[in-house]
Amino acid sequence: MGEPERPRAADHGIRPLSEEPASGPSPARRVAQAVDALRHGWALALEGGPVLLPIETGVATAATAHQLLISAARAATLKLANQREAAVPHAPVLIHGGEPFTLRSALPVADPALDLANPLKGPFKAEPIAWQAQAEAALELARIAGILPAFMVDPAEAGEPVAVGAGDLAHWQDHAALRIVTRAHLPVRASETAEIVAFRSADDLREHVALVIGQQQGDVPPLVRLHSECLTGDILGSLKCDCGPQLDAALHAMAHEAAGGGWGVLLYLRQEGRGIGLINKLRAYRLQDQGFDTVDANQRLGLPDEARDFPVAARMLELLGVRSIRLMTNNPKKVGAIENAGVSVAERVPHQLPDNPHNARYLATKRDRSGHLLS
Known part of the structure; x- marks a missing residue:
């Protein structure tokens, strides 16, 4: 006699995956498309906010911008975050450069693992953010995509952006x-x-x-x-x-x-990496090699130590x-x-x-x- 069947949910939990509505991508689908865009290095158009180009993966090599969006932890390292901002390491901070940023010049600003090789940066100044929800959503999308939480803001020559709304994230996180x-x-x-x-x-x-x-x-x-x-x-x-x-x-x-x-x-x-992704985890390892512990390494990257x-x-x-x-x-x-x-x-x-x-x-x-x- 064989083993008795194990008790399971009434429908065995097996159901068809949802289809895209005829009216266009659902909010959750737009987040999925935005994450895919960031991994490919394409720009995002945040509804009610600016166009943002990911600094780490950006493929628009001719892009230039006067502003960057980075994390508070990164801004603190650059002596640009106030005490309130620095208390939330993965909060967004907007910075302005004296000269236009290119992807090449922006990368050492974005990546703390490059600080020893690129010690001289700036001058920069922090500016107020008029689109806070969109900025927070952008850094969260970067974490989900497993890339550095850093963007060029409204860059020239950014290419065609992928549209996404800050409120779309709640739908993507619907575990049902x-x-x-x-x-x-x-x-x-x-x-x-x-x-x-x-x-x-x-x-x-x-x-x-x-x-x-x-x-x-x-x-x-x-x-x-x-x-x-x-x-x-x-x-x-x-x-x-x-x-x-x-x-x-x-x-x-x-x-x-x-x-x-x-x-x-x-x-x-x-x-992977308590939610920050493999590549960012390895970046944290590199910072640990420089003497930072696992919590400080994550925060220095502008990422939560638990995500x-x-x-x-x-x-x-x-x-x-x-x-x-x-x-x-x-x-x-x-x-x-x-x-x-x-x-x-x-x-x-x-x-x-x-x-x-x-x-x-x-x-x-x-x-x-x-x-x-x-x-």
Whole structure:
């Protein structure tokens, strides 16, 4: 006799992805197009605001502009941010240069990793922003695209821009659009009976997966680990973090749980670098090589030190039919975030592993500055 079917949502969570309305792109689709444009180096036209050209990826090599939009943290490094602005490192700041900026001259202004090679900059002055919501949206779009949060403002010769509105972001972040697209048996080292479940939404290219270990039981809270993608740690075996060992240990803990009649769910979230993207994470590593810790490195780039999307994890659990969990984490803020997203955390299960000479400072920073419960 075969194994009984695992309880699932009534429609198995599998539904067709939404189609674009005949009236034109939806707000969420416009965000997706804007993110794609930034990765390609194309300009954006912010409704109610200026045209913005991404400095890092911009392909309009003849473009020039008198103003740049950068982060408060970057402006503080350039001695241009006031105390209030500097308190929010990823807030937008508008700066004006004495000479028109080109993409080539703007890049050292945008990228703090180039400071040692390009120490002399300016003179610049900060100016008030009359389009604050659009400026904040632009920096958030840059983070989603995984590029430096820095733009040329209303540049000449920018090329045809892609239109997007600041309010469109709320629609793109609507997690109800996430769907299960397929599921299959996937034997892994920790468990030969594991099942993998893939999730996707129409307007977000990131495809998240869940690995279910053991027999799903609707009345038993599973052991759950929210694991954000880490190419360097998970795949390359980086010693700078503890991601790879944590992933492996979590899967084996779930297999042990399953052997005792319980079950576990590993949510693998495509949120590299705690939500700032692979390239920006590597930029942060370069700043760490210069002596900055992981929090300061992110902030110096003008990016949040924590930008993960925990509601997407809650939506994945909802689609799996999970309402209550035992969460493997050392981070109390993660417990609060997932509970705020509608998931009941029956227990926080510590998940600390030994450090090594390369990640000891990183773990100490997580403990001392990010509030992780580490000994």
